[in-house]
Amino acid sequence: MHKGKESEAYIRAVTRVDMSDYDMNQLGINEGEDILLYTLEDSIEVPVFKGNLPESMLFMPMGPVANRLVGVDTSGKGMPSYKGFLVEVERP
Amino acid sequence: MSTLIENAVCTFCGCLCDDITVEVDNNRIVKTKRACANGRGLFMEYDATPRKPLIYGKEVSWEEAIAECAGILENADNPLIYGLSSTSTEAQKKAVELADRLGAVIDTTSSVCHGPTALAMQTVGEATCTLGEVSHRADLLVFWGCNPAVSHMRHFSRYSLMPKGKLVPNGRKDRRMYVVDVRPTASSKVADHFIQIKPGSDYEVLTVLRALAQGKKVDVDQVGGVAIEQLQQLVDHMKGCRFGAAFMGMGLTMTRGRDINVRELFSLVSELNQFTRFSVVPMRGHSNVAGADQVMTWQTGYPFAVSFARGYPQYGPGEFTAVDLLARGEVDAALIVASDPAAHFPRGAAAYLEQIPTIVIDPEKNMTAKAARVFLPTACCGIDAPGTYYRMDNISIHARPVVTSGRPGDEDVLTGIMEAMKLC
Numbered sequence: 198m199h200k201g202k203e204s205e206a207y208i209r210a211v212t213r214v215d216m217s218d219y220d221m222n223q224l225g226i227n228e229g230e231d232i233l234l235y236t237l238e239d240s241i242e243v244p245v246f247k248g249n250l251p252e253s254m255l256f257m258p259m260g261p262v263a264n265r266l267v268g269v270d271t272s273g274k275g276m277p278s279y280k281g282f283l284v285e286v287e288r289p
Numbered sequence: 290m291s292t293l294i295e296n297a298v299c300t301f302c303g304c305l306c307d308d309i310t311v312e313v314d315n316n317r318i319v320k321t322k323r324a325c326a327n328g329r330g331l332f333m334e335y336d337a338t339p340r341k342p343l344i345y346g347k348e349v350s351w352e353e354a355i356a357e358c359a360g361i362l363e364n365a366d367n368p369l370i371y372g373l374s375s376t377s378t379e380a381q382k383k384a385v386e387l388a389d390r391l392g393a394v395i396d397t398t399s400s401v402c403h404g405p406t407a408l409a410m411q412t413v414g415e416a417t418c419t420l421g422e423v424s425h426r427a428d429l430l431v432f433w434g435c436n437p438a439v440s441h442m443r444h445f446s447r448y449s450l451m452p453k454g455k456l457v458p459n460g461r462k463d464r465r466m467y468v469v470d471v472r473p474t475a476s477s478k479v480a481d482h483f484i485q486i487k488p489g490s491d492y493e494v495l496t497v498l499r500a501l502a503q504g505k506k507v508d509v510d511q512v513g514g515v516a517i518e519q520l521q522q523l524v525d526h527m528k529g530c531r532f533g534a535a536f537m538g539m540g541l542t543m544t545r546g547r548d549i550n551v552r553e554l555f556s557l558v559s560e561l562n563q564f565t566r567f568s569v570v571p572m573r574g575h576s577n578v579a580g581a582d583q584v585m586t587w588q589t590g591y592p593f594a595v596s597f598a599r600g601y602p603q604y605g606p607g608e609f610t611a612v613d614l615l616a617r618g619e620v621d622a623a624l625i626v627a628s629d630p631a632a633h634f635p636r637g638a639a640a641y642l643e644q645i646p647t648i649v650i651d652p653e654k655n656m657t658a659k660a661a662r663v664f665l666p667t668a669c670c671g672i673d674a675p676g677t678y679y680r681m682d683n684i685s686i687h688a689r690p691v692v693t694s695g696r697p698g699d700e701d702v703l704t705g706i707m708e709a710m711k712l713c
Contacts, residue, residue, distance in 0.1 A: 201653060201654070201655075202629070202632055202655055202656050203659075238635070238636070238637060239636060248472075249472070249473045250472050251471070251472060251485070254471065254472060254488065256472065259633065260632055260633075261631065261632050261636075261639075261656060264632075264633065264634060264635050264636050264639070265635075265636045267635040267636070268635060268637070269612060269613075269616035269635050269637040269638050271607055271610065271612055271613055272547065272607070273606070273607030273608075274404065274405055274408065274547050274548060274606050274607055274610075275396075275400035275401070275404045275593070275594055275606040275607055275610025275611075275612060275613060276400065276401055276404050276405055276542060276543060276547050276610075276612075277401070277543075277612055277634075277635050277638075278543065278544065278545065279401075279539070279543040280488075280539065280540065280543040280544045281471075281488045281489050281543075281544040281545055
């Protein structure tokens, strides 16, 4: 982050998704392979990494890549649903 | 010959650690002591070399850039001033003054951070305390929906878990720590108890905790994937402690329910004071986002989402919050101060900034600055500019500069824009 948002380190840090071992096995995906994530807003292709996560939960660092999947509805509060929204996952 | 500057303030996160030693050689920072990885990065990676402002990516003089900003804001019917969380309270005050004079909308990064916390606070109040009280008194810590081991790296060692305090002389041994989250984290690894709840079930779990704290019977075996016995144990520890402190983060504010999740936690904390001493402290992320709430409230009566379009401050979360305004295309110019909405807003809102004249005031050329019409590279408070900041527990701390750069501060630039518009 301190090296600037154009730096390779920042881009690599925010262009990834963590997934449970179980889900990776179910989808037949290996660590480092790209997967397709999509919501009603947009779709992105990012490399997947093993994370200590419950089944059916993904984790992405906040940043310009994850934010392509986030909707603009704030329920009248100003805050979009950055967490806890549904994402479809596919092998590209 | 190098100089050691003691007790420098790190202006990276809401911890505002003010015990940093910075070694400066020939006006360059060469070493830091006691800073965490984030703080070290802030001090060591910052390049204080004065830079020229940019208009459409081309270098111009400061006079030209200020005149361009004045022109953009003068010609706008409904400008937005946004950000303010990583600048000084002095600059924040100037930004509110500018919004007032322009009849603009002003919103801070609180709206995509602890805005829901402010809404909850306005509904049920906030039983809170300082981090000093936590370090000296707290024998029970509950971290809900936050991961300070990663986001606020010295929180445990400096304020909450580890310090040997007056009433907790053995430090960690005298404290019990809970983490409540939807996934295991670096923070849950060091906790005594980890309660893993199902995503989106914070409200239900907190409601049951409130019922159990009042001695009511609950006719279910589990809630949010957690056995009632486990929640009863947490309640017993909460009621049995001498001084409890809850810390809450984006796990509550960014998920379904938003402010009503926080309202349940704040209500639980208030009600626990029937049995013992209990407080809650929101884990504020950016260094002076708490200050932004303070300044906005002093100056306008409201913590964020304020429009001056009618000549007086109107409060409107959902109406005057930046994401909503940009997503609906309701502003025709934007002045972004010390924040990076292009990186942090949903794409559907951030993209609109590229369609309107946007001004960015920031020490770094961030993603928003890259697409802005005008970029004004200013000094960084705590490194090459002074300024007052508010820690996450709303304690004000003055940050002194550790090097000199000749870069103007955010307050200077905002004053310059107002002078160019003949608003001063």
